[in-house]
Amino acid sequence: MNNRRKLVIALGAGALVTPFACFAQQQGKVWRIAYIGPSRAITMATNIAAFKDGMRENGMIEGQNYVLDEVYADGHYDRFPALVDEVLKRNPAIILTNTIASVRAAQQATKTVPIVFLANDPVGSGLVASLARPGGNTTGLSSQNEDVVAKFVELLREFLPRAKQVAILLNAGNPTGRTMFERARASAGKLGVSAKAFEVTSPESIDAVFRSIVQYKPDALLIPNDAALNDQRNRIAAFGLKNRIPVVSSNLNYVESGALVSYGPFTLDLNRRWANYVKKILAGANPGDLPVEQPTKFELAINMKTAKALGIKIPNSILVRATKVIE
Numbered sequence: 001m002n003n004r005r006k007l008v009i010a011l012g013a014g015a016l017v018t019p020f021a022c023f024a025q026q027q028g029k030v031w032r033i034a035y036i037g038p039s040r041a042i043t044m045a046t047n048i049a050a051f052k053d054g055m056r057e058n059g060m061i062e063g064q065n066y067v068l069d070e071v072y073a074d075g076h077y078d079r080f081p082a083l084v085d086e087v088l089k090r091n092p093a094i095i096l097t098n099t100i101a102s103v104r105a106a107q108q109a110t111k112t113v114p115i116v117f118l119a120n121d122p123v124g125s126g127l128v129a130s131l132a133r134p135g136g137n138t139t140g141l142s143s144q145n146e147d148v149v150a151k152f153v154e155l156l157r158e159f160l161p162r163a164k165q166v167a168i169l170l171n172a173g174n175p176t177g178r179t180m181f182e183r184a185r186a187s188a189g190k191l192g193v194s195a196k197a198f199e200v201t202s203p204e205s206i207d208a209v210f211r212s213i214v215q216y217k218p219d220a221l222l223i224p225n226d227a228a229l230n231d232q233r234n235r236i237a238a239f240g241l242k243n244r245i246p247v248v249s250s251n252l253n254y255v256e257s258g259a260l261v262s263y264g265p266f267t268l269d270l271n272r273r274w275a276n277y278v279k280k281i282l283a284g285a286n287p288g289d290l291p292v293e294q295p296t297k298f299e300l301a302i303n304m305k306t307a308k309a310l311g312i313k314i315p316n317s318i319l320v321r322a323t324k325v326i327e
Helices: 003-015 021-025 041-057 077-088 100-109 145-159 177-190 203-216 233-242 252-257 267-282 304-310
Strands: 031-037 066-072 094-097 115-119 138-142 165-171 194-200 220-223 247-249 261-265 298-303 324-326
Touching: 031 041, 031 077, 041 066, 041 267, 066 077, 077 100, 094 100, 094 267, 100 115, 115 267, 138 267, 145 177, 145 220, 145 247, 145 261, 165 177, 165 203, 177 194, 194 203, 203 233, 220 233, 233 247, 233 252, 233 304, 247 252, 252 261, 252 298, 252 324, 261 267, 298 304, 304 324
Parallel strands: 031 066, 031 094, 094 115, 115 138, 165 194, 165 220, 220 247, 247 261, 298 324
Antiparallel strands: 261 298
C-alpha cells in the first residue's frame, strides 16, 4: 500500500470519529466543567455539593481531575445567553444546567460542547428528540415535575377536603410553567377545585404577586418546581404563614423553610447522577446516544410546626407515607 493511499484511509477513519470522542484521548487532563445556575450560588450550594459527591464516587476529584466553572443568573432568565457566551470563552469540556431556558441558550450557542441538563419535560419542550435517543450534543435527567404537579391537588384534598380554589405560583420565564399549570388545573377540575395562575416576572415583582394572591383568597398556594422561585422560598413560606395559606411545593427546601407540604423527586439524587453522564462523556461517549434518565426516588415532606400554626390536622394516610417530618 503506497503512502498516499495510507493517508487517504487515515483521513477517512478520522472523519468517523465524533467530536466528543477526542475527550477519551486526553489522559491526565484537568477538565473544565461549566455550570450555569438559574438562581443564586447559595441556593444551589447543596445541589452542587451533591454533584461533587457523585464525581468523587466516579473517581473524579475537584482540582485534580476537573474544575467547576460556576455562573449564576440570580433569577433573571434573560441572562442565560450572556452566561453561555461567558463560559464558552473558557473552553469547557461540558456544560451543566438546570432549566429549559438555559439549555436552549446553550444549544443555540454550540453544537459541539456537550450539554447535560436537569429539566422538566425535555421531550415535550423540544430539548431532545426522545428519552432513549436524545440526539445532538444534549442529554441529561428529567425531573418529571410536570407529572408531579398533577398530584398536588390530590394530596391537598387529603388534608384540606373542603378546598374549593387554589393559587398556583409560576415563573413567567420558565417555558414549562404554563404546561404545569394546565396539568394542575385539569387535576383540580376533576376534584371540583378551581385554579388560577399567578406569574412572577422577576424576583422584584413577587410582593405585587403576593398582594394579588391575597385578594384571590385561595385555600392553598401550589408551587411547581422552578429554580428561580426556589430562591425565594423563605419569602414564599413566610407569606403563607402570615396569611394563613398552606403552601404546597415539589421541593423539600420549601418545607424546611416553613411551607406545609412538599412532594417531588429527590433532587439531590438527580444532581449526584449528573456525574455519571460527565464520566461517560469524558470517556468518549456521544451525549446524543446517552438516554435521558428519570427519577427513581420521590420524597414527601411535612412541616408539623406549620400545620399546627395553621390549625391543620395532617391525616395518618399522609404521615405514614412521609419520608421526612419536621416536628
